Amino acid sequence: MHIKVGLVKTLIKMALYNIPNMTGGLDNTIQEIAREVPAFPIGILLFVFGVVFLGGITTQKRRSGFYDSPMWSVIASTSTLLVALLFTLVSGIIDLLTLGVVAAVTIFSGVWLYLSKGRGEI
């Protein structure tokens, strides 16, 4: 942002959000970021799901020649649910709706796994 003060043109670098206080612990840091950017915790949950799901099927495909999407979906959604449950311990990170959606996705993944015609694993 450029602000003209008299004849002096001053360049002020501003962050997109207020920088959190990093000395208050990790939970406090996440809490403050979530207050400034409400989509941040949801982004973390999507990141966890994506890393586990895509990483899992990619690795399984490379090692064994096939991948079991429903199984990795259950593993990824369960991992996401665990992270979401940890977020519920402190107020202001995620709300009940987000937690409910994560739980619903986990259950849907289970339905997908048990109704899928796999290779006889389950």
Add this chain to the structure above:
Amino acid sequence: MGEIKFAIAITMIALFSIAIIGFAVKFGDVNDAQVKLGDDEGFVDASADINQSMKDLSVAVNSSMADFSSSTANPGDDVSTSGQQFKVTLPSLIGVTISTLKTGYEKIFGSDSEFGIFLTALFFLIGFLALRYAYKSWFGKNPD
């Protein structure tokens, strides 16, 4: 996927749902979480419905097995005339899946979502599969 595997799959879905919801609710209670899944009436009611459905199914299956144990087959009998054993298991299990999926669906898409046809179609598909499996197990062939 045959009838037995299908019934096992539906039962496992019910148990998985109960485990996930139960764990999340207890996690909030034990750790005194600020956001508790137990405050969501939809999940709590769904878990109670599934529990009750599984109890009802257990009683019905026990009763059906007692009838089956005491039944006799005469020479020349091909199939049972009532098909009672198939009316107990598969249709009863469908109710478990419906209550589970409906709750989760409403959390994601909302209760008045335009994607409601998705859930309707899924229920129809599961019911259709159950009836096909029951008929095939009963008569030993696919429906005409």
